[in-house]
Amino acid sequence: MTAHQPPTQADAKAVMAALARGERAALARLIAMYGPGIRRYAAQSLTVSSEAEDVAQEVFLRAWRHAERYDPSKGAVSSWLYRIAVNLCIDHNRRGGFRRFVGIDSMPEPEDDMPGAETEYGARQRLAQTQAVIRTLPTRQKQAILLKAAGELSGAEIAMALGTSEGAVEQLLVRARATLRARLELEE
């Protein structure tokens, strides 16, 4: 778990209200609140993780353009933002797949997710194994576990972001954890 505290709902809603009034300072605050998590989610969710920065930018640009569409009574700000991120990642992966199929883009290169000499080889290997198993999960399970682990969302927030019920999210998480545990134990 990261050291930072998640933003409170009241803070986030106040920021969204300011954003809807066109205050650019509110956009900077929103990025400070949710930027790290959204970038982390995108990096794990995208086929080409180096596109995570572009996706994160697009999420916040859309939030800026459509801030007035956010309805506080319908859910948390985090759910609204992550819903945009989930859809953008799906679009990017779909477009990227087509572009690679027709040869416009090359296949994604294996990426160094943890640069730096101090990074332990074991941690890298564990990350690579975990990412490989997550890629094999069904889409909804993958989205749920990544929103939980990379976005650090609650069950209710994930449910809102994926447009489903909390119970369904719990089931998705149980299945995803079970698959991950089983496969990672096999590989160890």
Added chain:
Amino acid sequence: MSDHDNTTKAAHAKTDAEFDRELAALFAHPEDEDVAELSRAVLSQTVTVNRTRTEIHGDVLSEPLPWALGFGGLMALGVALGYVLSSTALGDGFLAWFAFGDLLTLMGGF
């Protein structure tokens, strides 16, 4: 629900929470928290700036169809004018103006 069930459920929940924490730690990098560059990039895109010639050329490359249609329209107009002038020079004025009128009708709205 028995005490044993509650204890088992609590232990399982704890294990799940630990598993999620480990997964989150695996994905987290210290540099993630630095959003200065992301913030700068997003804020710069929200500012409306005067468009330079280079950016307009960029439009031609990214949206060629409207520009191609405009170019095609101008070409057609040139052809029509050329036809009118050459026909007039040959003394065939009436037919030429008639054809020109047809052409303008076809291109209506261009």
